[in-house]
Amino acid sequence: MRDMTRATIALLMSRVAFAVVTAASTSPPVSQTPPSATSGVAQDPFPNTDGRTALLRVCGNCHTAETVIQTMRTRQEWSEVIDQMARFGAEANDQEFEQILTYLAKHFSPIKINKATAKDLEATLDVPAKVAEAIVAYRLEKGEFKTVDELKKVPGLDSVTIETRKARVVF
Numbered sequence: 001m002r003d004m005t006r007a008t009i010a011l012l013m014s015r016v017a018f019a020v021v022t023a024a025s026t027s028p029p030v031s032q033t034p035p036s037a038t039s040g041v042a043q044d045p046f047p048n049t050d051g052r053t054a055l056l057r058v059c060g061n062c063h064t065a066e067t068v069i070q071t072m073r074t075r076q077e078w079s080e081v082i083d084q085m086a087r088f089g090a091e092a093n094d095q096e097f098e099q100i101l102t103y104l105a106k107h108f109s110p111i112k113i114n115k116a117t118a119k120d121l122e123a124t125l126d127v128p129a130k131v132a133e134a135i136v137a138y139r140l141e142k143g144e145f146k147t148v149d150e151l152k153k154v155p156g157l158d159s160v161t162i163e164t165r166k167a168r169v170v171f
């Protein structure tokens with residue numbers, strides 16, 4: 001706990017320092033790229049669920065929205081990032097910040113398939129509670145998952161769900 005706190009503080013400090021350096025040395029022009037919701041180009045990295053619009057508008061101001069999703073983060077980590085961005089001057093109301101947090105946690109967080117609680121799996125995999133509980137039950141019975149294929153054996157967990165999220169699965 002102590003270590004975590006220290007690490008978090010160190011991280012925050014390095015980021016602030018970086019931000020100051022970035023701002024001082026280059027002060028990049030604030031370019032706002034309009035969300036290209038309609039361009040049917042292959043592979044829009046932003047799934048179209050609640051929070052997408054808010055994210056593209058609020059978080060695409062100082063850097064691109066794509067910058068935001070380069071690294072997967074847990075819900076807690078996303079929450080810290082958003083707080084920091086608010087301090088940097090990101091403008092949104094509480095509801096929008098909450099929507100953005102939910103959106104990022106849902107689509108851009110690691111799925112810790114062997115460690116997560118059913119509640120966590122429900123959120124990160126975006127599956128019903130019953131399915132999340134089935135994953136945990138399967139894990140308890142058979143031991144840790146080692147491959148995506150093994151996951152497909154969990155009753156009630158459909159393979160499309162797994163296929164579309166497998167890049168985020170951490171064993």
Ligand code: HEC
Nearest residue numbers: 015019058059061062067068071081082085088089090091
């Ligand atoms: C007022 C300007 C501003 C806005 C608006 C803004 N950011 Fe940032 N953001 C920054 C700056 C400056 C940095 C670089 C400093 C750093 O690395 O922390 C940054 C960096 C980041 C990074 C780190 C990128 C990396 O290297 O992994 C993430 C993630 C991020 N922002 C997320 C967000 C999210 C989410 C939002 C919307 C809620 C947002 N930002 C809105 C200023 C902003």
